[in-house]
Amino acid sequence: MAPDLRDPGPAPETGVSPDCGRLTRWQMTHVQDATAAWIRQDSEALLTRYPHIGRAVEAAKAKGRNREAQARAARAAISATPDLVARAAAERGDRVHEFAEAIGKWQLGAVSAGAVDDKRDVLDAHGEGAFADVLMDFWQRWDIQAVANEVTVWNHGLQVAGTLDIVFRAAGRLYVGDFKTKDDRHGLTKPLSPSVGMQLLNALHADEHVTDTERGVWESWPYARPDHLLAIAVSPSAVVPQLINPDTYDRQWATFTHLRGLWQSYRDGDSGSVLRPAQPPPSAARWPDGELVGLPDGVGAGSR
Known part of the structure; x- marks a missing residue:
């Protein structure tokens, strides 16, 4: 049975192990x-x-x-700078993805050309129109014909859900693609992380995909044998598509299933053995429950 989309399970990402709480090099650089x-x-x-x-x-x-x-x-x-930068990047990524999705839906007849224009206007309003320019150029040069957009898929064996950005045909071949907004502070395209391969491999191992989110309708996944998996880096200056090397498919999937197991092990841990209620010391009995107690002599009460 496919999952309830309100709780789709873990996404096919590599960051499934517990967070160590350390500052990454990226965060340290921004600070x-x-x-x-x-x-x-x-x-x-x-x-x-x-x-x-x-x-x-x-x-x-x-x-x-x-x-x-x-x-x-x-x-x-x-x-707070790293969090703000990350949030801004995520919001920009959403706007770029929505523009690409609108193009695909327009090709499929699901939305009008005006819907594409609306998404372009949103990018322009944020000073991000260059992303739209390079995406349209990529679409035309590759002669992309969308087959499906923003598809949620489900793997029964691993009990994992994932979202695929686009399935399309180009030059008679079937591709599953994933868009990544990857630009540096100069607007140039940054290298993609190899982990994008694990995300795309979900397309090869999916069993079902959702066809009606409102009613929770799932059908068999028909695109488990694409010709190529394509990671698509998008910056204001260029779109840089890169194929996932088929020779690495098995190794990457084995890595993903291992990480998925770690995530499940962490989630299944007995939280009761980690966190237990703490009872206040006897001094707390001097005040009735439900009463807020201030510091002596009105310290910390402010000027009121």
């Missing part, structure tokens, strides 16, 4: 760059790349905070 911009008072960088730092400091000033508190606000904003 270091933001720190350097703040120390140097690089007005251009603070305005274009790190406006949140200035906003945090101005908010502290508006509340009458002293210089030490303003510095703490700046440090907190700097620490």
Whole structure:
């Protein structure tokens, strides 16, 4: 039985093991760059790349905070930089994906040309029209004919769901593709992570795909034998498509199934053996339950 889409199970990603809570090199780079911009008072960088730092400091000033508190606000904003950058990148990726999806749906007759224009307008409004330009160029040069878009698939053996961006034909061959917005701060295309291969391999091992999300209708997956798996890196300057090497299919799938097992093991762990209720010490009995207790002598109550 296929899953309820409200709880589709783990996505076919490689990051299925527990988070170690460490700063990655990518995160550290953003924190270091933001720190350097703040120390140097690089007005251009603070305005274009790190406006949140200035906003945090101005908010502290508006509340009458002293210089030490303003510095703490700046440090907190700097620490939040990787999360803000990641969120902005994810939102931009969604807009680019939605434009590509709209083109595919237009080809399939599911939406009008106006729907494509609307998605282009959204990109333009965010200064991201170049992504649309290179995607349209790629579509035309490859003579892409969409077969399916944003398809949710299900693997019974692993109990795992995944979403495939596009299934299309080009030059008589069937492709399953995945779009990745991959650009550096100069707008150039960055190399793709090899893990995209594991995502795309889900197309070869899917059993069913959803055909009606509202009613929960699933049907057999008809595209488990495509000619190629294609990872498509999209930046404002270019679209760089790369084929997944068929010689690595078995190895990559074995790696994915191993990671899937780790994820399940972590999820199935008895949380009761890890977390237990903590009872307050006897001193708590001095106050009735449900009453909020402040610090002595009104400390921390503010000026009210």
